[in-house]
Amino acid sequence: MAGSKYAYVRNFELPDPLLPGTFLIFRLDGHSFHRFSTEHQFTKPNDVQALMLMDHAARDVMEEYKDIVLAFGESDEYSFLLRKSTSLYNRRESKICSTLTSYFTSCYVFHWREYFPDVPLLYPPSFDGRIVVYPSSREIRDYFSWRQADTHINNLYNTIFWALVQQGGKTTTDAHAALRGTVSSQKHEMLFKSFGVNYNEIDARFRKGSILVRDIEDEPTPPELPEPTPASSTAGNQSHSEPTSAAETSQKSLKQKKNKAQTKAKTKINLLHCDIIKDEFWDARPHLLE
Amino acid sequence: MAGSKYAYVRNFELPDPLLPGTFLIFRLDGHSFHRFSTEHQFTKPNDVQALMLMDHAARDVMEEYKDIVLAFGESDEYSFLLRKSTSLYNRRESKICSTLTSYFTSCYVFHWREYFPDVPLLYPPSFDGRIVVYPSSREIRDYFSWRQADTHINNLYNTIFWALVQQGGKTTTDAHAALRGTVSSQKHEMLFKSFGVNYNEIDARFRKGSILVRDIEDEPTPPELPEPTPASSTAGNQSHSEPTSAAETSQKSLKQKKNKAQTKAKTKINLLHCDIIKDEFWDARPHLLE
Amino acid sequence: MAGSKYAYVRNFELPDPLLPGTFLIFRLDGHSFHRFSTEHQFTKPNDVQALMLMDHAARDVMEEYKDIVLAFGESDEYSFLLRKSTSLYNRRESKICSTLTSYFTSCYVFHWREYFPDVPLLYPPSFDGRIVVYPSSREIRDYFSWRQADTHINNLYNTIFWALVQQGGKTTTDAHAALRGTVSSQKHEMLFKSFGVNYNEIDARFRKGSILVRDIEDEPTPPELPEPTPASSTAGNQSHSEPTSAAETSQKSLKQKKNKAQTKAKTKINLLHCDIIKDEFWDARPHLLE
Amino acid sequence: MAGSKYAYVRNFELPDPLLPGTFLIFRLDGHSFHRFSTEHQFTKPNDVQALMLMDHAARDVMEEYKDIVLAFGESDEYSFLLRKSTSLYNRRESKICSTLTSYFTSCYVFHWREYFPDVPLLYPPSFDGRIVVYPSSREIRDYFSWRQADTHINNLYNTIFWALVQQGGKTTTDAHAALRGTVSSQKHEMLFKSFGVNYNEIDARFRKGSILVRDIEDEPTPPELPEPTPASSTAGNQSHSEPTSAAETSQKSLKQKKNKAQTKAKTKINLLHCDIIKDEFWDARPHLLE
Known part of the structure; x- marks a missing residue:
């Protein structure tokens, strides 16, 4: 066969299996x-449309890859937890990492116009991805705590920073200077005293980030009934059923046909903006860390 | 600082540097x-619009990443050669692999409508990527020979196969059966006798694949002159200046501003559909394997 | 400085850290x-002197490397468990693997004459080593079960095989043929009927392998009292205090001085030949899997 | 089969192949x-017996592993070059690294008494090993230049340092202080003026390190003739046929039988103490870098 004398070059592709029996975190970050x-x-400090687009792309990734049981997003980053028993692509690192990054990127560009109907995409955005291996559930808990604590720190800072700039008339340099060395409680106070804003009443999406969780449905829902509306709607634990765009609907039949074979258990992906540092979230979902 | 007690989870991110002083091939393939x-x-056996979209995305990647000196595409795959001295992202494997895959994907979706104005994208396409490390120029030559030989084998087969189906009225099963065990010369003959097609006159793009090469420009081109038109136009060595779409033009100012700082030498990315197995192509471009 | 222009070659030494928070098993096997x-x-099927030399070398390794809490040996192989929190050599794989293999080998050759005073070493023996990373205690339990089950299978086979050859006068070919397809119970019966041997009465060292365990001493032992004698002495759970050779004694002062700083808790390395598949062994030593 | 339910633990042994088509350097260093x-x-600054023992162990390694074509030793370290086409142990990193380290260590202990008949080994010495992958001959040249330049720097320093201590009556602290900031030429001068020593007349073994090279023999040597004596005996290029110990002789028949099958070409391992930074050594041996 022509070409067979060159085929030896395939031997330079070295295996890259990830350790079995470990949790995989796939994280991606916006590039520039x-x-x-x-x-x-984008609206500062938070652009809700941009965040909803991130959530949409992340949800698409979870719909496609059933071994992802949890995802957490903030700003231009998203982290995905793959169950420790996953054998996705035989746990080949490059394959998993590149494919998930690619699919997320594709969804982001694909859905852009639904969230920014009046802002044309000027150039193709990109993301970088990585996979980190964790041996135990303790580290998974701490990983998500780390990201959510980061969300809190960044959002508090950005909220007061942009208030100083947008409402306080400060330059960005002056705003940074004003915040230098302040601790959390001082920022809360500045925000309240100067701008009348109670930080804890800010949209939970901004304060807590976005949690996409694959929940097990207790009972099979008859298809003729509408989707169950999440009960909770406190500031700290909001669950959204994102408005379904026309484009989404038109693709549904395709998706359903495609995913049918893969669906094993009755699960539903819920979007939450709740605390995931404390035990409550996890105690209610023991399957996440199995 | 809040969150610092969780920051230890960062220590699980292990380093993944690629060996210095080696050529890197980054290859991506369409997923499903x-x-x-x-x-x-897509038109069978080859959809020229789809191939041109692949070439466009590949060219965008090369515009953005100056250490890519050569790329080869066929069907839904593309291979990129990074010069052996590259220090892109400190040669971190996941970073390079995921970012390049992401950017290519993004460009593919971004430019879709320019190539398929009447075919809406039904769902987000994705690609997987991998990096293979090669120690010497010998293997790089053989790598590209391997891919181009593969293009030849696949295209010859697909050309006669689809002729049998589309013009010969065979079922796909019968067409496969008719081709089983045939060698190259027999396929050429079948094609000519049954369908009057001289394989060697088929579009070089289909027979040779797409070569994107970063050529060094001999003399600085004064900006007021049009781009030099490639001289050669033999079937085996065609050089295209892809028609520039409106969308491309509108993005030019952005791109130019962005890339200016990175541009070091007068180079130009040319698209060719020529032989890269024999020495001629390489002898004319010693810088590719430096 | 002379030589500095060559020092770049150090950059080709890539990092090889093992995943934090995981158990490490270091296993070595005799080469040829x-x-x-x-x-x-060596006496067939088991040479007690050779096994005791392996145990001696393994014990030396454990004396030197305090993060090894358990070891299991059979025939010419030994497995060592490093606690999951170990930061030995910053968890660099090559460093740990090569150093432990080297030290074991050195001890084996060094102590040879104590166990084989009349058999000069004809040439230098060698071992190969590897490190396997395990995320959880479940796999560690199963790893040691795997090795001890292997010991059982091999020893039962070898015991009846060599009985057939040595006492039954069979050729090795005939002995293998006689055993082909026999299950465990049949081998027990052959051994008992043909040779009057009750397999369960064979030395536990041969049936169970050698377990070296770093036990925590409950109370500080006053130096004037003799070492506590292990209580159990059933066939399945024998604990030996190996006779101390003259060479060992002469090296004691050196060792003691050297290790003093490293000793943190009162621990003692015990040699056992007991079951480690069932829970009892592990339930008594929860610190092994912490 | 008993034990098979545990055998899954083998799946945690991940592959570790080294990149094909690359030179491998295996380096080991004495531990403590x-x-x-x-x-x-050991005699300071150089103990010739200790160095000869290192050379002996290194030679044994080369006798056993035919894909090692060159080795360089200084002090308690040795580097070995494996030809780039080697498929030793399928290029598995841990296997190669641990086995070579083990065998070297074993030879070192095994031959100790031949070189130190009056100094009993007090405890088992050990070495650590590592493998570094190099893509091209340029880096191999530079690697060995790096090591030999290091030998020069260290030996010059140690020679004057120990002269100051042993003959000059200085404390080690004072000797270090006296040398602080001195350049090479000053050290040469100090050595000559204070102690009448011309550095270039010191034993080449100390100044150049030990080179073990697998040379191709031009003509088959008839077995009845003595081995050819190396012609050159200048200070910078001495070739030794190490005196063969009794122990070595007694093992010869074993070795010869064992290695016969592996021997492919007429080669001979020569010990040199010559310059390997300049081209001459390499120009005479093009096969080393093939």
Whole structure:
């Protein structure tokens, strides 16, 4: 066969299996999103449309890859937890990492216009991805605590920073200077005293980030009934059923046909903006860390 | 600082540097593109618009990443050669692999409508990527020979196969059966005798694949002159200046501003459909394997 | 400085850290020990002196490397468990693997004459080593069960095989043939009927392998009292205080001085030949899997 | 089969192949040899017996592993070059690294008494090993230049340092202080003026390190003739046929029988103490870098 004398070059592809029996975290981050958010006029400190687009892309990834049981997003990053028993792509690192990054990116661009109907995409955005292996549930808990604590720190800072700039008339340099060395309680106070804002009443999406969780449905829902509406709607634990876009609906039949064979248990992906540092979230979902 | 007690989870991110002083090949492949090409009614055996979209995305990747000196595409796959001295992202494997896959994917979706104005994208396509490390120029030559020989084998087979189906009225099962065990010369003959097609006159793009090469420009081109038109136009060595779409033009100012700082030498990315197995191509471009 | 222009070659040494928070199993195997055991006239099926030399070398390794809490040996192999929190050599794989293999080998050759005073070492024996990473205690339990089950299977086979050859006058070919397809119970019966041997009465060292365990001493033992004698002495759970050779004694002062700083808790390495598949062994030593 | 339910633990042994088509350098270093050399009263700054023992162990390694074509030793370290086409142990990193380290260690202990008949080995010495992958001959040249330059720097320093201490009556602290900031030429001068020593007349073994090279023999040597004596005997290029110990002779028949099958070409391992930074050594041996 022609070409067979060159086929030896395949031997340079070395195996890259991830350790079995471990949790995998796949995290992706926007590439040069500082510039991207500026060029596309994202609202500061938080652009709800941009965050909802991130959530949409992340949900698509979870719909496609059933071994992802949990995801957490903030700003231009998203982390995904793959169950420790996953054998996705035989746990080949490059294959998993590149494919998930690619699919998320594709969904992001694909759905752009649904969230930014009046802002044309000026150039193709990109993300980088990585996989981190964790041996035990303790580290998984701490990983998500780490990300959510980061969300809190960044959002508190950005909220007061942009208030100083947008409402206080400060330059960005002055705003940074004003915040230097302040602790959390001082920022809360500045926000309240100067701008009348109670930080804890800010949208939970901004304060807590986005949690996409694959929940097990207790009872089979008859198809003719509407989807169950999440009961809770406190600021700290909001569950959204994102408005379904027209484009989404038109793709449904395709998706359903495609995923039918893979679906094993009755599960539903819920979007929450709740605390995931304390035990409550996890105690209610022991299957996440199995 | 809040969150610092969780920050230890970062220590589980292990380093993944690629060996210095080696050539890197980054290859990506369409994920489930058999289905994708069917759903989007790609012409068989080759859809020139789909191939041009692949070339466009590949060219964008090369514009963005200057250490890529050569790329080869066929069907839904593309291979990129990074010069052996590259220090892109400190040669971190996941970072390079995921970012390049992401950017290519993004460009593919972004430019879709320019190539398929009448075929809406039904769902987000994705690609997987991998990096293979090669120690010497010998293996790089053989790698590209391997891919181009593969293009030849596949295209010859597909050309006669689809002729049998589309013009010969055979079922796909019968067409496969008719080709079983035939060697190259027999396929050429079948094609000519039954369908009057001289394989060697088929579009070089299909027979040779797409070569994107970063060529060094001999003399600085004054900006007011049009781009030099490639001289050669033999079947085996065609060089295209892809028609520039409106969308491309509108993005030019952005791109130019962005890339200016990175540009070091006068180089130009040319698209060719020529032989890269024999020495001629390489002898003319010693810088590729430096 | 002379030589600095060559120092770049150090950059090719890539990092090889093992995943934090995981148990490490270091296993070594004799290299070509079939030949080695023949050349040095090891008794078949088990040479107690050779096994005691392996145990001695393994104990030396454990004395030197305090993060090894358990070891299991059979025939010419030994497995060592490093606690999951170990930061030995910053968990660098090559460093740990090569150093432990080297030290074991050195001890084996160094102590040879104590166990084989009349058999000169004809040539230098060697071992190969590897490190396997395990995320949880379940796999560690199963790893040691796997090795001890292997000991059982091999020893039962070898015991009846060599009885057939040595006492039954069969050729090795005939002995293998006689055993082909027999299950465990049949081998027990053959052994008892033909040779009057009750397999369960054979030395536990041969049936169970050697377990070296770092036990925590409950109370500080006053130096004037003799070492506590292990209570159990059933066939399945024998604990030996190996006779201390003269060479060992002469090295004691050195060792003691050297290890003093490293000793943190009152621990003692015990040699056992007991079951480690069932829970009892592990329930008594929860610290092993912490 | 008993034990099969545990055998899954084998799946945690991940593959570790080294990149094909690359040169492999295996380097080992004495573990805590500062203490070891003190305890065993090695002569300072160089103990010729200790160096000859290192050379002997290294030669044994090369006799056993035919894919090693070159080795360089200084002090308590040795580097070995494996040809780039080697498929030793399928290029599995741990296997190669641990086995070579083990065998070297074993030879070192095994031959100790031949070189130190009056100094009993007080405890088992050990070495650590590592493998570094190099893509091209340039880096191999530079690697060996790096090591030999290191030998020069260290030996010059140690020679004057120990002269100051042993003959000059300085404390080690004072000797270090006297040398602080001195350049090479000053050290040469100090050595000559204070102690009448011309550094270039010191034993080449100390100044150049030990080179073990697998040379191709031009013509088959008839077995009845003595081995050819190396012609050159200048200070910078001495070739030794180490005196063969009794122990070596007694093992010869074994070795010869064992290695016969592996021997493919007429080669001979020569010990040199010559320059390997300049081209001459390499130009005479093009096969080393093939």
